[in-house]
Amino acid sequence: xxNTQINSKEFIIYLEKIKKLYDTDILTFTEFTENKxxxxxxxxxxxxxxxxxxxxxxxxxxxKSNVINDEELVLxxxxxxxxxDNYEPVYTQENRTVNPTTNSYNNTQTYKPGTGFPSKNxxxxxxxxxxxxxxxxxxxxxxxxxxxxxxxxxxKTSDSxxxxxxxxxxxxxxxxxxxIQDNESVQTVKRWINALGSGDFKxxxxxxxxxxxxxxxxxxxxxxxxxxxxxxxxxxESLNQYSSSAEVxxxxxxxxxxxxxxxxKQKFVLENTGSGWYITxxxxxxxxxxxxx
Numbered sequence: 001x002x003n004t005q006i007n008s009k010e011f012i013i014y015l016e017k018i019k020k021l022y023d024t025d026i027l028t029f030t031e032f033t034e035n036k037x038x039x040x041x042x043x044x045x046x047x048x049x050x051x052x053x054x055x056x057x058x059x060x061x062x063x064k065s066n067v068i069n070d071e072e073l074v075l076x077x078x079x080x081x082x083x084x085d086n087y088e089p090v091y092t093q094e095n096r097t098v099n100p101t102t103n104s105y106n107n108t109q110t111y112k113p114g115t116g117f118p119s120k121n122x123x124x125x126x127x128x129x130x131x132x133x134x135x136x137x138x139x140x141x142x143x144x145x146x147x148x149x150x151x152x153x154x155x156k157t158s159d160s161x162x163x164x165x166x167x168x169x170x171x172x173x174x175x176x177x178x179x180i181q182d183n184e185s186v187q188t189v190k191r192w193i194n195a196l197g198s199g200d201f202k203x204x205x206x207x208x209x210x211x212x213x214x215x216x217x218x219x220x221x222x223x224x225x226x227x228x229x230x231x232x233x234x235x236x237e238s239l240n241q242y243s244s245s246a247e248v249x250x251x252x253x254x255x256x257x258x259x260x261x262x263x264x265k266q267k268f269v270l271e272n273t274g275s276g277w278y279i280t281x282x283x284x285x286x287x288x289x290x291x292x293x
Contacts, residue, residue: 005049006048006049008058009058011059015067025221029225052080071283183241186236186237186238186248188276191207193231193252204225236248236251245269246269250268259293260292261290262289264286
């Protein structure tokens with residue numbers, strides 16, 4: 001792999017490789033996360049050998065297959081879209097003949113980097129003034145109709161809003177429950193952290209949902225959470241809680257003689273299945289290591 005350049009194929013291969021190492025218990029969850037973060041941040045120093053939009057489109061499968069999480073996808077998008085676009089396609093044209101149906105040239109076109117884009121009018125056959133004026137009139141007419149439709153919609157929406165009463169009604173989206181320091185989702189996260197600290201890994205495992213956590217045997221091993229001997233919660237607050245989903249931010253100490261000790265700030269994503277709240281995802285916000293293996 002070129003140290004100064006990268007494309008989506010190389011990016012996908014590397015992340016899928018370390019995901020496989022994690023799935024086969026060669027890497028711990030912490031090592032898996034740290035390797036991803038380091039590799040993603042290296043994007044800042046590399047040049048893309050393809051368009052930024054193509055790069056993001058090609059790697060979208062990593063998110064769908066749970067190789068990267070929401071926070072990592074946002075970070076990748078921020079890094080990639082802030083890059084200068086070093087990939088400059090260019091047209092080369094052959095067999096320039098006018099197509100009478102589309103009023104444009106029939107071209108055989110290829111792309112080459114490094115020489116810029118052709119001018120806007122390269123691929124257009126000459127048009128007459130009459131055709132141009134007719135097109136302008138049609139465009140103005142379509143725009144006028146569109147503006148009238150928008151005005152009617154706004155008017156109806158405004159009338160509907162003014163006729164509302166204070167009686168209760170059902171909306172399609174559930175309203176968020178008032179943010180408090182001690183709601184059900186916050187209590188679930190606290191129970192999970194305290195269960196790890198007391199060595200009750202079975203209880204911690206039972207309030208987690210999804211294949212990404214692996215089997216209980218793996219979860220309770222020293223390659224995952226089984227090496228933790230004690231925890232201490234500094235803060236645990238609700239970002240939001242709806243009837244079926246919630247997000248919680250927790251900051252706590254974790255002591256793991258088999259791996260590392262540190263202060264963790266994490267975002268927990270939870271789901272309410274009807275039988276209680278379950279943790280479906282955990283994302284690192286900040287880690288301050290006291291001791292690192």
